[in-house]
Amino acid sequence: MKQLTFFLPLLLLITGLSACGDPQPETEPVTQPIPLTEQEAIHQDFINNLSALCGETFVGEATYPEDTSLVLVGTELRTHLSECDDHMVRIELIRDGDYWHGAWVLELRDEGLHLYHDHLGEERTMDDLGEDDAHGYGGYADDRGTAVRQYFPADDVTAEMLPEAATNVWMMELDLENDRFIYYLERHDQPRFRAELHRK
Numbered sequence: 001m002k003q004l005t006f007f008l009p010l011l012l013l014i015t016g017l018s019a020c021g022d023p024q025p026e027t028e029p030v031t032q033p034i035p036l037t038e039q040e041a042i043h044q045d046f047i048n049n050l051s052a053l054c055g056e057t058f059v060g061e062a063t064y065p066e067d068t069s070l071v072l073v074g075t076e077l078r079t080h081l082s083e084c085d086d087h088m089v090r091i092e093l094i095r096d097g098d099y100w101h102g103a104w105v106l107e108l109r110d111e112g113l114h115l116y117h118d119h120l121g122e123e124r125t126m127d128d129l130g131e132d133d134a135h136g137y138g139g140y141a142d143d144r145g146t147a148v149r150q151y152f153p154a155d156d157v158t159a160e161m162l163p164e165a166a167t168n169v170w171m172m173e174l175d176l177e178n179d180r181f182i183y184y185l186e187r188h189d190q191p192r193f194r195a196e197l198h199r200k
Contacts, residue, residue, distance in 0.1 A: 043113035045147035047089060047106065049174055053199075054084035058181045060197030070193075071095070077195055079104075079181060090118075104172075104183075113141040115152040115170055137161055139170070149173040168192075 036044065058079045068074030078094035082103075093102040105116040115138040137158040141150045152170040159166035164187075171184040179199035185192045 039112070039143055042145055042147055043108060043141060043150075044086075046113065046141075046145065046150050047087065047108060049147060049176065050081065050089040050091075050106065051084040051086070053174075054081050054089070056081055057200045058179075058197035059200050060181075060195060062193065062195045064191055064194040072193065072195070077197060078200075079183075079197055106172075109140075111140055113145075113150060115139060115141070115150075115172075137165065139168070148176060 059076065061075070061077055062070075062073045065073060072095060075096045078097075080092045080094065081089060082092050083090040087108040089106045091104040091106075093104070103118040105118050107114050107116065117137050119136075137154070139152040139155040139158060141152050144151045150172055152172075154162075154165055154168040158168065167188050169186050171182075171186075173182040173184070174180075175182065181197045181199075182194070183197075184194045
């Protein structure tokens with residue numbers, strides 16, 4: 001009994017000293033990523049599918065219309081995915097072996113997935129643009145898209161820049177099984193241009 005009386009205070013003293021030791025470092029709260037909406041996830045999947053093809057070249061031609069007087073009809077077309085990351089893909093357009101001062105830039109922005117037509121390239125400036133040579137038109141993807149196909153109705157910037165293109169809808173499609181890329185444009189709900197290209 002005497003031993004218990006002796007050891008009990010000693011045990012309490014050791015426990016108290018242990019509790020007064022160095023405080024444990026506080027761990028920072030883990031920041032949980034904001035979950036993507038269903039449409040945001042689809043847009044990200046589309047960018048990811050394009051990015052997986054970075055550096056690849058697709059070769060083909062216009063399949064509509066048949067009017068060979070148009071600049072992109074009746075000629076070999078090439079697209080080259082030149083720049084890619086998790087948020088942006090740049091697709092150069094090459095006509096008959098020459099850079100056609102054109103590129104499609106797809107970018108995930110706060111407002112959604114955006115298609116931008118870049119008609120400058122590395123060597124041109126805004127001063128080099130001709131009277132009928134527009135730059136920067138495009139639009140945001142609507143809710144019809146999938147991980148391999150997206151539709152881009154013309155935005156307000158395009159409508160102001162090119163009033164005749166206010167009803168434009170661009171479509172891009174990846175046929176991953178057949179290594180095929182399709183670019184399609186309609187205006188006033190009618191076909192205007194379509195190109196079909198296959199991975200080289």
